[in-house]
Amino acid sequence: MTVPVPVPVPVPAPVHVLVLGGTTEGRQLAESLVGDPRVRVTSSLAGRVAAPRLPSGDVRIGGFGGADGLAEWVREHHVDALVDATHPFAATMSRNAALAAAQAHVPLLALRRPGWVAQDGDRWHSVASLAEAAELLPALGERVFLTTGRMGLAAFAGEGLDALWFLVRSVDAPEPPCPRRMEVLLERGPFSLEGEREIVRLHRIDVLVTKDSGGDATAPKLTAAREARIPVVVVRRPPVPEGVPVAASPDEAVEWVGRLYSSG
Numbered sequence: 001m002t003v004p005v006p007v008p009v010p011v012p013a014p015v016h017v018l019v020l021g022g023t024t025e026g027r028q029l030a031e032s033l034v035g036d037p038r039v040r041v042t043s044s045l046a047g048r049v050a051a052p053r054l055p056s057g058d059v060r061i062g063g064f065g066g067a068d069g070l071a072e073w074v075r076e077h078h079v080d081a082l083v084d085a086t087h088p089f090a091a092t093m094s095r096n097a098a099l100a101a102a103q104a105h106v107p108l109l110a111l112r113r114p115g116w117v118a119q120d121g122d123r124w125h126s127v128a129s130l131a132e133a134a135e136l137l138p139a140l141g142e143r144v145f146l147t148t149g150r151m152g153l154a155a156f157a158g159e160g161l162d163a164l165w166f167l168v169r170s171v172d173a174p175e176p177p178c179p180r181r182m183e184v185l186l187e188r189g190p191f192s193l194e195g196e197r198e199i200v201r202l203h204r205i206d207v208l209v210t211k212d213s214g215g216d217a218t219a220p221k222l223t224a225a226r227e228a229r230i231p232v233v234v235v236r237r238p239p240v241p242e243g244v245p246v247a248a249s250p251d252e253a254v255e256w257v258g259r260l261y262s263s264g
Contacts, residue, residue, distance in 0.1 A: 014040040018079045022207035026085030026149040028250040030055035067099035072105040085111040098241035113214040123231040131156035141207030150174035196224035211235045
């Protein structure tokens with residue numbers, strides 16, 4: 001009796017997802033996807049932080065050389081989908097992601113944590129840029145808690161702000177140009193409410209400057225400012241490129257990826 005030879009069943013290749021990361025949400029998404037055999041995940045980090053928190057799965061560090069370079073990398077590495085999980089203020093990278101996805105003909109999702117919402121007792125001043133924030137400061141206070149990171153400090157280095165004192169918090173040490181009167185606090189979030197209260201009290205902070213990054217990791221400073229009744233200058237986040245769908249959480253992004261391989 002002849003034993004029939006089984007016909008091999010083709011196994012579909014995993015969906016290759018490139019996550020443009022650097023955020024908590026990007027790491028959470030990579031961790032959720034890396035255990036799924038139907039998905040291959042690669043996370044890309046810009047490399048601006050000296051010791052970044054590495055996500056699960058394959059990781060590449062460094063830029064692509066603009067939208068064209070990203071599109072070429074996507075094609076060469078057979079990427080099936082892009083997830084832009086960069087910082088809400090990484091406008092250039094988000095724009096390059098949209099252009100590259102269109103060039104390479106792959107779907108793109110923006111993963112964006114929701115922005116903060118003012119509460120009763122908040123004294124928020126909304127501005128469109130760091131330059132606008134700097135212009136507003138002399139009318140609001142003299143001791144500034146500047147939590148916008150080390151990039152863009154040149155906006156606060158003008159002579160018109162020489163009378164102000166700045167406490168600058170960042171992960172890595174800032175480089176010139178910087179405010180003339182400045183103390184640097186090297187810290188990485190998440191931050192506790194008690195810690196933020198202590199900073200406001202110890203340094204006699206009378207105005208806070210922040211970007212609308214959203215999320216819980218850095219939100220306690222807003223509560224501390226509300227309790228101390230000090231004004232907060234909030235830089236509005238840039239919009240997501242037109243036509244790009246947005247997920248508000250890693251779970252929503254996982255569902256989006258799931259629809260990709262189920263439709264394939």
